[in-house]
Structures are given as C-alpha cells and as structure tokens.
Amino acid sequence: MSQANSGAVLTAEAESREFLVFSLGEEEYxxxxxxxxxxxxxxxVTRIANAPDFIKGVTNLRGVIVPIVDLxxxxxLESVEYGGQTVVIVVNVADRVVGIVVDGVSDxxxxxxxxxxxxxxxxxxxxxxxxxxxxxxxxxxxxLVDIDKLLTSEEMALxxxxxxx
Amino acid sequence: xxxxxFYDTFFEEAEELLxxxxxxxxxxxxxxxxxxxxxxxxxAAHSIKGGAGTFGFSVLQKTTHILxxxxxxARKGELTLRADLVDTFLEAKDIMHEQLDAYRSEEEPDxxxxxxxxxxxxxxxxxxxxxxxxxPATPAAQPKATPxxxxxxxxxxxxxxxxxxxALLNVNDKDRTLLVEELxxxxxxxxxxxxxxxxxxxxxxxxxxxxxxxxMCFIIExxxxxxxxxxxxxxxxxxxxxxxxxxEAPEAAAAxxxxxxxxxxxxxxxxAKAAAKEKPKKAAAESSSIRVSVDKVDQIINLVGxxxxxxxxxxxxxxxxxxxxxxxxxxxxxxSLLQRNARDLQESVxxxxxxxxxxxxxRFPRVVRDTAGKLNKEIELITEGKxxxxxxxxxxxxxxxxxxxxxxxxxxxxxMPDVREAIGKPRVGKLTLSARHQGGNILIEVRDDxxxxxxxxxxAKARENGLNVSDTMSDDDVFQLIFAPGFSTANEVTDVSxxxxxxxxxxRNIQSMxxxxxxxxxxxxxxNTRIVLPLTLAIxxxxxxxxxxxxxxxxxxxxLESLQPSKDDMYAMAGDDVVIKVRDEYLPVIAIHEVLDVxxxxxxxxxxxxxxxxxxxxxxxxxxDELIGQQQVVVKNLEDNYRKVPGISSATILGDGxxxxxxxxxxxxxxxxxxxxxxxxxxxxxxxxxxxxxxxx
Numbered sequence: 001m002s003q004a005n006s007g008a009v010l011t012a013e014a015e016s017r018e019f020l021v022f023s024l025g026e027e028e029y030x031x032x033x034x035x036x037x038x039x040x041x042x043x044x045v046t047r048i049a050n051a052p053d054f055i056k057g058v059t060n061l062r063g064v065i066v067p068i069v070d071l072x073x074x075x076x077l078e079s080v081e082y083g084g085q086t087v088v089i090v091v092n093v094a095d096r097v098v099g100i101v102v103d104g105v106s107d108x109x110x111x112x113x114x115x116x117x118x119x120x121x122x123x124x125x126x127x128x129x130x131x132x133x134x135x136x137x138x139x140x141x142x143x144l145v146d147i148d149k150l151l152t153s154e155e156m157a158l159x160x161x162x163x164x165x
Numbered sequence: 166x167x168x169x170x171f172y173d174t175f176f177e178e179a180e181e182l183l184x185x186x187x188x189x190x191x192x193x194x195x196x197x198x199x200x201x202x203x204x205x206x207x208x209a210a211h212s213i214k215g216g217a218g219t220f221g222f223s224v225l226q227k228t229t230h231i232l233x234x235x236x237x238x239a240r241k242g243e244l245t246l247r248a249d250l251v252d253t254f255l256e257a258k259d260i261m262h263e264q265l266d267a268y269r270s271e272e273e274p275d276x277x278x279x280x281x282x283x284x285x286x287x288x289x290x291x292x293x294x295x296x297x298x299x300x301p302a303t304p305a306a307q308p309k310a311t312p313x314x315x316x317x318x319x320x321x322x323x324x325x326x327x328x329x330x331x332a333l334l335n336v337n338d339k340d341r342t343l344l345v346e347e348l349x350x351x352x353x354x355x356x357x358x359x360x361x362x363x364x365x366x367x368x369x370x371x372x373x374x375x376x377x378x379x380x381m382c383f384i385i386e387x388x389x390x391x392x393x394x395x396x397x398x399x400x401x402x403x404x405x406x407x408x409x410x411x412x413e414a415p416e417a418a419a420a421x422x423x424x425x426x427x428x429x430x431x432x433x434x435x436x437a438k439a440a441a442k443e444k445p446k447k448a449a450a451e452s453s454s455i456r457v458s459v460d461k462v463d464q465i466i467n468l469v470g471x472x473x474x475x476x477x478x479x480x481x482x483x484x485x486x487x488x489x490x491x492x493x494x495x496x497x498x499x500x501s502l503l504q505r506n507a508r509d510l511q512e513s514v515x516x517x518x519x520x521x522x523x524x525x526x527x528r529f530p531r532v533v534r535d536t537a538g539k540l541n542k543e544i545e546l547i548t549e550g551k552x553x554x555x556x557x558x559x560x561x562x563x564x565x566x567x568x569x570x571x572x573x574x575x576x577x578x579x580x581m582p583d584v585r586e587a588i589g590k591p592r593v594g595k596l597t598l599s600a601r602h603q604g605g606n607i608l609i610e611v612r613d614d615x616x617x618x619x620x621x622x623x624x625a626k627a628r629e630n631g632l633n634v635s636d637t638m639s640d641d642d643v644f645q646l647i648f649a650p651g652f653s654t655a656n657e658v659t660d661v662s663x664x665x666x667x668x669x670x671x672x673r674n675i676q677s678m679x680x681x682x683x684x685x686x687x688x689x690x691x692x693n694t695r696i697v698l699p700l701t702l703a704i705x706x707x708x709x710x711x712x713x714x715x716x717x718x719x720x721x722x723x724x725l726e727s728l729q730p731s732k733d734d735m736y737a738m739a740g741d742d743v744v745i746k747v748r749d750e751y752l753p754v755i756a757i758h759e760v761l762d763v764x765x766x767x768x769x770x771x772x773x774x775x776x777x778x779x780x781x782x783x784x785x786x787x788x789x790d791e792l793i794g795q796q797q798v799v800v801k802n803l804e805d806n807y808r809k810v811p812g813i814s815s816a817t818i819l820g821d822g823x824x825x826x827x828x829x830x831x832x833x834x835x836x837x838x839x840x841x842x843x844x845x846x847x848x849x850x851x852x853x854x855x856x857x858x859x860x861x862x
Contacts, residue, residue: 046824047715048810049761050836058807060818063471067807096806159808 016112019135021142022089022102025077029102030109030135030142035091039105042068042086052157056101061090067158069151070101093148098158100147109142111135116144129153175216176269177456182209183262184527190254191530195246203240210236213261224274225264231286232257244293252538253289255531257282328355332391333364459557462517466703469507469514470799470818476507477820515701519554522600522609525564526551529598532568536575543582543592544575549599555607556701562678563609563698566671570611570694571596573668578615578692588689590614602700606680609696618644618686626652644684648672676780678702679722707798707817707827710776711791712757713766718798718817718827725777725784727792730754730770741841745775745786752777755837756788757828760812766790780830787833800827812836 019030045057045068054073058065068088072080088099119131130150135142152159186209189202210233217226232254238244260282264274331348333341341364348354348368356367483500486493526548537544555563579585579594586592597612620643627634627646634646646652650669675682680698699705699722707718734746735754743754754775758766767773767790775786798817803810803826814829 044823046816046826048807048813048826049763050811058803058816058824060822060824063467063474063801063818065801065803065806065816065818065824098806157808 016110019109019111019142019144020089020105021107021109022087022105024072024075024103025079028106028140028142029071030144031089031091031147032132033108035093035147037090037092037097040088040090040099041084042082042088042101055157059088059099061097061099064097066090066097066099068099068101069156069158072101072103074156091147091151093151094159096151096159098151100151109135109137111137111142111144119144172220175220176265179213179216179265180262182213183258183265185209187255187258187531188527190251190258191534193246193251195248195251198239198246200240203236207233207236207240222264222268224276224279225261225268228257228261228264228279228282231283232261235286235290238290238294244290250289250293253285257286329368330393331366331368332359332393333366334389334391335362336364336389337361457517459518462514466514466518469511470703473507473511473799474818474820474822476503478822480504481820515703516554518557518701518703520557520560521551522553522555522560522607523551524560525567526598526600528564528568529571532571533575533596536572540576541581542575542579542594544579544594544596547595547597549597550601553600553602553607555600555698556703558702559678559698559700562674563696566674566696567598567609567611569667569671570696571598574611574613574615574692574694578613578617580616603697607698607700609698611694611696612691614691617688617690617692618647618684619688620644623647640686641683644686647684648682679705679720703800705798705800705817705827706795708776708795709793709819709825710757710789711793712761712789713763715763716793716819716823716825717757717789718825719776719778719787720814720827720830721795723778723780723830725779727774727776730773730775730786730788732771735770743770747777747786753785753834754788755785755833757833758788758790760833760837760840778830780834783831783834785834798825798827811839 018033020033020036021028021030023029040061043059045059047057048055048067051057054070056068056070058067060066070080082101085104086101087103087105088101089105090097090099115137116133116135119128119134121128130146130153132144132146135144150156186206189206189209193199193202193206210229214226214229214233217223217229235244236254239246244250260275260278263278267274333344336344338361341361345354345357345366348366353369354366355369357365359365480500483496487497529548530546533544533546574596575594579596580588580590582592582594585594595614597610599610599612601608620640623643623646624634624636624638627649630649630652632646632649632652634643648668648671652668672682675696675698678698679702680696683695683697684692685695686692705718706721708721708724710717710719728747730745736744736746736751738744744751745754746752754770756768756770756773757763758768770788773788773790774792775788776792778785778787798819801816801818801824803813803816810826812829812833812835813826814832815827816824817827819825
C-alpha cells in the first residue's frame with residue numbers, strides 16, 4: 001500500500017481497530033484480528049519437498065490441509081527455534097486458511113486511527129507494500145502487517161500464480 | 166421473498182423438462198406417433214413457456230411458444246410428423262437449451278439462432294398446415310388451437326385483470342406466507358381466509374391462472390393448488406383460463422406419462438378422475454427424493470472423513486492402553502461399535518454422491534441418431550446397466566470420452582448397411598453401452614458388431630507413423646496403439662472422426678480419473694472397448710511407504726510389484742541414470758529420497774525396496790525404505806489452501822492425525838528428470854557414487 005493509499009484508508013475508517021500482536025525475535029508485529037481464525041501450537045507438520053525454506057509444510061487442522069509458513073525464516077531472523085512457546089497463528093486470507101509460525105503472541109491491542117502512522121518506504125526484506133502502517137503505543141512500535149497482501153504475494157509462493165504455472 | 170430466488174429452481178426444472186422432451190422426441194415413432202408421448206412433449210414445452218414468461222425470459226418464451234403451437238397441431242393430428250420435422254424439433258430444443266444457459270449466465274441469448282429457428286418453425290407451419298404461427302396476433306391460432314397461447318401478454322393488455330380464487334390445500338403456515346407474498350406481487354390480493362387444509366386467496370391479477378400456478382409450483386406441488394376464475398372483469402380471457410384446465414384434464418387422465426414433467430398444468434383438474442389415477446404414483450415418486458446442493462453433500466462427506474480419522478486415532482489410543490494392560494473391556498466394546506457405525510455411516514454418505522449411469526447413457530440415443538444420420542448408417546443402440554451407480558464427479562467427466570468412443574465405433578466400427586448385408590450381417594448395426602460393477606471398480610463397455618480391428622493394418626500404420634512396433638506384440642498392445650497421439654487408420658478424414666486427435670485424449674482423460682481402457686476386438690466380428698474406473702475419487706486404496714522419517718501414500722492401482730534389488734541387477738547409464746533389470750525388462754530407477762530431498766533415508770539401493778509402479782504409460786522402479794501396508798485413505802486436496810506440488814497429487818490424514826502426501830507417479834518421473842537436468846549444471850555427483858561402483862563391479 002502506498003502512502004497515499006494508507007492515508008485514504010485512515011480517513012475512511014475513523015473507528016479504532018483491534019490487532020493481534022505477535023513477536024518475531026525482538027520485534028513486535030500485529031495483524032488485523034478479524035483475519036485471525038485461531039492460535040495453536042506448532043506440531044505435526046509434514047514437509048513438502050522442493051518448496052521454499054520458509055514453507056514448513058502442511059498440517060491437519062481438523063480435516064483441512066493447511067500450509068504453514070515460518071515468518072521468522074521469511075524475514076531472515078537469526079534464531080529460528082521450535083519449542084513449546086512456538087505458536088502458529090491460523091489466518092483466513094483470500095478464501096484460504098494459512099498458518100504462520102511466530103515466536104509468541106502477546107496481546108490484543110486497540111489502535112485508534114491517529115495511532116497508526118504510514119509506513120516509510122524503505123523495506124527490502126519486508127517491502128512496505130505488505131505493511132498497512134506502523135502502530136505507536138506509548139514507547140512501543142508495532143509493525144502492522146497487511147497479511148492478505150503478504151500471503152497472496154508471488155514471493156510467498158503459496159498461491160498458484162497464473163504466470164508461472 | 167424476491168422472484169429471483171426462484172430462478173435457480175426454474176433453470177433446473179427447465180433443464181429436466183428439456184431433457185425429457187428430447188428423450189420423448191427420440192422415442193417417438195414417426196409413422197405412428199403415440200398420442201400420450203405427443204401430449205407429454207407438448208406439456209414439457211408448455212411448462213417451460215410458462216416459467217420463461219413468468220421470469221421475463223422473452224426469447225426463450227417466444228421460441229417455446231412457436232414450438233408449442235406446432236406440437237399442439239401435431240398432437241391433434243393436424244400436423245403429420247416426419248423424421249426431418251423431429252430433427253427440427255430437436256434442433257429447436259438445442260437452441261432453447263442454449264438460451265436457457267445464456268439466461269443462467271445472465272447473458273442475452275443468441276439473437277441470430279433465435280430468429281433462424283423461429284423462421285424454420287414458422288415455415289413448417291406454413292408448408293404443412295398452411296397456418297401462420299405468429300401466434301398471439303393471428304386469430305387462427307388463438308381461440309381454438311392453444312388455450313395456453315392466450316396467456317400473459319395479451320391478457321394483460323386487454324383486461325384490467327381476472328378475479329381468481331386461489332385455494333391452497335394442505336399448505337403449512339410458512340409456505341403459505343411465502344405464497345401469499347408471491348401472489349401479492351402478481352396482483353392485488355382482495356381477500357384471504359381459511360385454515361391449513363384449505364386457504365383461499367381472492368386475487369385480481371393480469372396473469373393467467375397457468376402462470377400463477379407455474380410460479381407457485383416452485384414452492385408447492387401442483388395438486389396443492391386450485392385456481393378458479395370468478396366474475397371476471399374482462400369476461401372472455403377469464404373464461405378461456407377457466408376452460409383450459411377442463412380441456413387438459415382428460416388428457417392428463419389418459420396419460421400416466423412414464424416420464425411426465427414434474428409440474429404439469431393439470432393441477433386444476435383435481436376433482437376429475439385424473440387426480441385419482443395419477444396422484445398416488447406421483448406422490449410416491451416425488452416424496453422419495455429431495456434436491457440438495459453438491460456442496461452440502463461434500464461437506465457431510467468431509468465431516469464423516471473426519472469422524473473416521475478421529476475414530477482411528479481413538480482406536481490407536483485404546484490399543485496402546487491395552488498394551489500397557491490398563492485396558493477396559495467396556496471401552497473396547499464401545500470402540501468396536503463406534504468403528505462399525507462409523508464405517509456404515511461412511512458408506513451411506515458416500516452413496517449419496519453416487520448417481521446412476523443413466524445420466525450419462527441418456528444422452529446417447531441422440532448422439533447415435535445424429536452420428537448415424539451423418540454417416541448414413543443404420544444403428545440400434547442398446548444400453549445395459551443403466552442403474553449402475555458411479556460417483557457424480559466421475560459421471561461428469563466420463564461423458565466426453567464415452568461420446569468419443571461411441572462416435573469412433575459408429576464411424577470406424579460399424580460398416581455401411583449395404584456392406585453388412587453383403588457379408589451376411591443384419592443391415593442394422595448394433596451398438597451396446599453397458600455398465601456394471603466389478604469388485605471395487607465400475608466397468609463401462611462400448612461394444613459394436615462391426616468390422617473389428619485389423620491387427621496387420623494397425624501395425625503397418627504404426628510403422629508408417631514411425632512408432633516402434635514388432636510383429637510379436639500381443640493383440641492387447643497392438644490395439645492400444647490407437648491411443649497413440651496422431652494415430653488414425655481411417656482411410657479418409659470424416660466429419661465424425663479420423664483425425665487421430667482424440668483417442669489419446671480419451672485415454673488421458675480416463676487415466677486422470679484413475680481408470681484404464683482395454684480393447685478386445687475380433688476382425689469381422691466387432692470391437693469391445695472397456696473402461697475400468699474406480700467408484701469414487703474421494704477414497705483411494707493406498708500403499709503406505711516410508712522414506713527416511715516420512716510417510717507417503719502410493720495409489721495401489723499404480724503398484725505392480727515390489728522387490729529387493731540386488732547389486733547385479735542395477736546398471737548405470739550415462740553416468741547418473743540407473744536402470745534395474747526386472748524379468749528381462751530394463752526399468753529406470755527413481756529414488757524417492759533424491760527426488761523429494763528426504764533426509765536420513767537409506768541411500769544404498771540394495772538395502773532399500775524397489776516398488777515397480779506404472780502410471781500414464783510409464784513404468785519405473787521407485788526406491789523406498791520400507792513398505793508399511795495397505796489402507797484406504799480419504800483424499801484431500803492440497804490446492805484448496807496451498808498450491809499444486811510437483812510429484813504430489815494430493816494429501817490425506819493418517820490415523821495419528823498427521824498429514825501424508827499421496828505421490829503422483831508420472832509427476833515424480835517428470836520431476837526426477839527436471840532435477841537431474843538441473844543437477845548436471847551444478848555438478849553434483851556424490852549421490853551417484855554407488856552406481857559408479859556398481860558399474861565397475
């Protein structure tokens with residue numbers, strides 16, 4: 001989303017929105033809580049051969065086969081460990097169900113429009129196209145991820161793109 | 166409630182009516198037409214017209230209207246039927262079907278086709294009976310010929326509306342509210358009273374009784390409605406409407422019509438004997454089935470699949486407990502009961518998706534008729550096992566390949582009538598379509614009593630096309646040649662077939678459904694093409710295998726045998742390709758752990774197991790670590806939430822709740838070649854060191 005666009009969104013939605021805050025390493029990110037279906041532990045993931053390294057595989061979510069993406073690998077975080085604290089956020093985007101692995105989920109925050117600042121355009125690993133803004137909360141900064149755009153983007157290789165296949 | 170909610174119902178009913186119409190037209194004996202059949206055809210057209218008019222599909226309504234008038238002449242004996250007239254009627258039916266499809270996809274129907282068919286039909290009327298069919302305007306057609314033709318438009322124009330008493334019989338409160346709302350849209354409701362048994366609504370409407378009934382029939386049965394005209398403002402059209410039911414009643418009584426369209430315009434005839442005679446039959450047929458969307462059924466199937474998985478998880482836990490001697494006999498009994506019930510439930514649910522082969526076979530009388538007509542051949546079509554059931558998704562996909570095989574049989578198999586007579590066969594060729602269950606498969610056969618396949622000619626043609634063949638090939642292998650791309654032995658390319666495109670597509674289609682095609686043929690006696698299909702795509706007989714720590718499923722139908730390879734049987738080719746010799750045949754070897762990058766797998770082929778698999782005509786040896794066993798698995802789509810994965814066809818959920826991938830035999834072959842090509846560029850030979858040793862040893 002460009003700056004102009006995010007500005008338009010901000011004025012259009014004067015109400016405050018709720019975000020689920022999660023951590024990747026030391027950084028704090030947040031996604032629109034309406035996109036989140038559930039939160040579960042990381043377990044029983046079946047690897048898929050010849051897939052990018054950040055796609056950990058697929059898992060069984062009550063009979064639905066769901067791909068699992070590790071955002072820590074995608075965002076090139078240094079330490080990627082799987083333990084009891086490792087959490088999968090199951091999100092609903094573009095009529096699909098996808099699980100994203102994060103280091104932990106902290107809380108649910110309500111952000112008013114004036115707390116959401118446009119994201120500067122500088123990201124290389126995480127292009128600002130995939131951000132809906134930066135949330136400022138006292139001395140904390142939340143990176144607001146536009147999960148729809150991120151997960152359906154070509155570089156995530158989660159969706160069959162018409163061009164490649 | 167909006168009238169648009171009824172669109173889908175109308176589309177489905179109209180489609181069924183058109184199918185009925187086609188079937189009846191095909192069954193019609195042109196020289197001695199059966200009046201019951203003619204009536205049934207007329208009624209089908211009439212019902213479609215009524216619905217089309219109600220929903221404002223004017224093009225469809227006009228087309229049906231003209232056809233209906235012609236049919237009306239035919240059933241009164243004023244129009245003498247001929248084969249070419251029936252052909253025109255069939256063409257009209259096709260165009261109506263196209264119009265219906267256009268309306269369904271919210272497009273305007275093809276105007277050109279509409280005008281052409283109207284002109285053709287009107288020409289017939291002029292030529293045959295000297296009547297002009299531009300109906301509503303022409304006095305000749307209106308008063309006596311078609312009471313139904315006096316419907317909607319002109320009524321509306323002429324009169325302020327009729328006063329009608331619509332009686333709803335045995336309609337519950339909820340439906341009644343809907344119906345009254347619906348009636349309010351059609352006209353002014355002047356009064357309403359009554360109870361559940363009989364509820365009367367007095368209505369002033371510009372629509373005819375027929376149209377009102379047609380709308381209401383989407384909610385309730387025709388025999389629950391009774392419409393009577395009372396002191397109408399414009400006396401005449403009202404009288405016509407009131408009269409028309411009486412006029413049709415005796416016919417309805419005479420026609421218990423085998424495949425009578427669902428919503429017949431006979432409702433008003435309830436007092437007549439018609440009702441008595443027809444009611445029990447109809448009630449039985451209609452109350453025994455309901456229309457449910459496929460999505461809902463699939464949802465149930467998925468849930469039952471879940472239940473089965475949960476049940477096997479519990480089962481595993483219980484047997485673990487037993488191993489630790491903490492089992493409990495009532496828990497065990499409960500488990501076995503649950504297991505039995507779950508299996509029964511699964512079977513019954515799967516049977517919902519099953520539909521009889523009749524759905525496929527019913528289109529072939531038309532195909533055979535048209536094709537035979539084009540080829541100037543005489544063909545008798547026999548269908549066997551129409552009630553054999555097959556999964557809905559397969560039924561949809563089998564139609565095209567089967568049509569192709571039938572056309573092929575008619576074109577290349579059955580000889581010209583004169584030729585047949587000369588060699589002592591009956592003039593009329595016989596084509597048999599049959600379906601039956603055989604084990605867990607369904608067997609569909611296309612049999613003809615034609616010329617059969619000429620083995621020598623096939624071989625000669627194959628050589629001409631540069632295919633690698635030998636005279637010692639088995640008959641079966643020779644006949645399979647016709648499925649090679651671009652292969653055709655037809656002396657000349659005809660309109661029907663002979664281009665050699667198609668048979669390979671047929672084979673590919675059938676293989677993609679997990680089936681295979683076999684051909685049996687005797688020169689001079691005929692050909693039998695057999696299609697063997699699994700009953701369903703939702704459940705698969707699988708062989709679970711282990712590579713490294715990972716479990717994969719192989720479709721059992723692709724597994725030919727498995728063996729422990731010995732060093733002496735393995736040969737290296739061109740450095741990194743390996744073949745294995747199995748009973749005088751050299752098969753390429755593909756190691757799963759290499760293709761799918763599995764860690765900690767057995768890399769020494771002599772310690773692993775070679776599974777010989779066959780898929781889409783390719784046969785090769787697949788190296789795996791361990792065979793675990795056979796099991797039925799519920800097939801889950803990977804593309805719903807993810808994407809297509811090379812070498813993997815779909816996934817399933819194992820008893821422990823984990824996901825296992827189902828291997829795609831021909832996809833793995835392709836993937837392996839791609840990997841080797843990519844690998845060559847990177848110079849990565851360490852994985853193949855063993856084979857190098859084998860080569861030197």
